[in-house]
Amino acid sequence: MAKAKFILKEPKSKSDTLIYMLYNYQYKRFKYSTGEKINPKFWNATNQRIRETKQFAEYPEFNTRLDKLENGIKNAFRRLLNDGIQPNNTILKQALEAELSDNILRPTKKSFFNFIKDFIEESRLNKKSGTITVYNTTFKYLKEYAQKINKPLDFENINLEFYNTYLSYLTKEKELSTNTVGKHIKTIKTFLNEATDRELNTNLEFKKTKFKTLREDSDSIYLSIDELKKIEKLDLKDKAKLEKVRDLFLIGCYTGLRFSDFTQIKPENIVNNRSMLQIRTQKTGERVSIPLHQTVRDILEKYDNELPKSISNQKMNEYIKDVVEAAEINHKIETTITKGGKIEKKPIEKFNLVTTHTARRSFATNLYLADIPSISIMKITGHKTERSFLKYVRVTQEQNADKLLNHPFFK
Structure with missing residues (x-):
């Protein structure tokens, strides 16, 4: 029997974390980001809803949105079966989003740069200062590159062509070492993986083997x-x-x-x-x-x-x-x-x-x-x-x- 449940992306987090909906049907699993975030201390894992507490006064509205999403996935699945359409995750997602009204639960479309900016601010709550410095440096180079090519960088154009031209930019114009370039590519992948998890990005070119993190062995020494x-x-x-x-x-x-x-x-x-x-x-x-x-x-x-x-x-x-x-x-x-x-x-x-x-x-x-x-x-x-x-x-x-x-x- 098809069934929906809600889980937290990071249930042990000390700060707000994403809520996912899982829908099991016909021996398949559909995972959908609700676009909603909550601090785990307010989450009731048994009921899969926000706890009824004065500390989170908006819990009724929040839970209503989750109820509407659960009803939406059930209705979408039922409608597909009634229409003689065999569901799969792609079709089910399209049917669900057609079922939902435009003003609930759907993540707001963000540009790549706006996402990075917000993600860095969020990361200050649970990442070390050194990591934030790396994020900011990578973001700085991306903005400088976009300004140089006089063209906006967004999710859809982060592809192998971008990868090759950006490598050339970091290597030849910025004269960065191979390992430093590799660190920036790795950080870009971090940004894109997070955006993909939040369903802000659907372009998976960055997962291709040619979109790789460069690395060369350093001359690290040891003391005998x-x-x-x-x-x-x-x-x-x-x-x-x-x-x-x-x-x-x-x-x-x-x-x-x-x-x-x-x-x-x-x-x-x-x-x-x-x-x-x-x-x-x-x-x-x-x-x-x-x-x-x-x-x-x-x-x-x-x-x-x-x-x-x-x-x-x-x-x-x-x-x-x-x-x-x-x-x-x-x-x-x-x-x-x-x-x-x-x-x-x-x-x-x-x-x-x-x-x-x-x-x-x-x-x-x-x-x-x-x-x-x-x-x-x-x-x-x-x-x-x-x-x-x-x-x-x-x-x-x-x-x-x-x-x-x-x-x-x-x-």
Whole structure:
């Protein structure tokens, strides 16, 4: 028997989320965005309607609109059967929208740029500031491109022709690196996926394989155990700021945590008689348990488990280079980057390539070289597949050969 139900797009959201209608018929499922949004705290999942509460005084009108939509889908389905038309999702959607009056539940037509603008404002409620910055930068380039070609960009003209000409614009005119261009394409896809979910966009050209996110392997480096020991042995007592930066950085190198996590370690995260660190990561929300390396124990004891307050990630990236330079880790590494469509190679002293993220990469690589199983390291780093993990570790051909020499197969 055909049946309609209403669900929230993000039932655990702390802010307003879309309401979808699901209609099961003839072993098929039809999904339709109502265009309505509600905070989940006002939603009654059992009744599939807004709760009757003074906190949301307009609940009667809101529920009436949902009732009308439910009646609309039932009437549309019944009419198709009566007319001898075999329903499918496309036909059912057309019949439903013909059934509905123009003033209810149908999403208002928005332009691509107006949607992006509103989506960025919505995202400020539940996205990190770094994500908002990425969204705004991508939006800025899109507006500049539209102005350059003297033609509006809307959903219907985001196609493979746009993709190719926009890549050329970002690469040759803006002289962006391949990975930066890839980040902008990825963000455009984020915008389009969201607009498609809200039924504001029906153009699916962006889902084609040729509309791809570009990426090239970066020259990310790691610090070996010997290099970490040189950093640890530095006498920085007369340079308090650099000493604190060094100590926090080493915590990251021996825990594998991101900057946002290793700078937020509290005494309550140290458990099992100071042998284990347990923390819920900010990016994924997962709880990880990490055995404490002796270096981490020594640093925690130095600060009585109250680690120094961190400076910003940007400033720490600046100061950690001074620390690594002081440890005389300054041999040159050839770096390669594709910028403006051209490959640029240049030697850079290693300390200039070190950032806070080097700590996490160093942790993963050093544990891998120590023959700790990948699956155990991935439990800490959060990589979902071994393939993605192995792209993350920085192991040279020589190191890989040395590792294999100790394998029983080569004995």
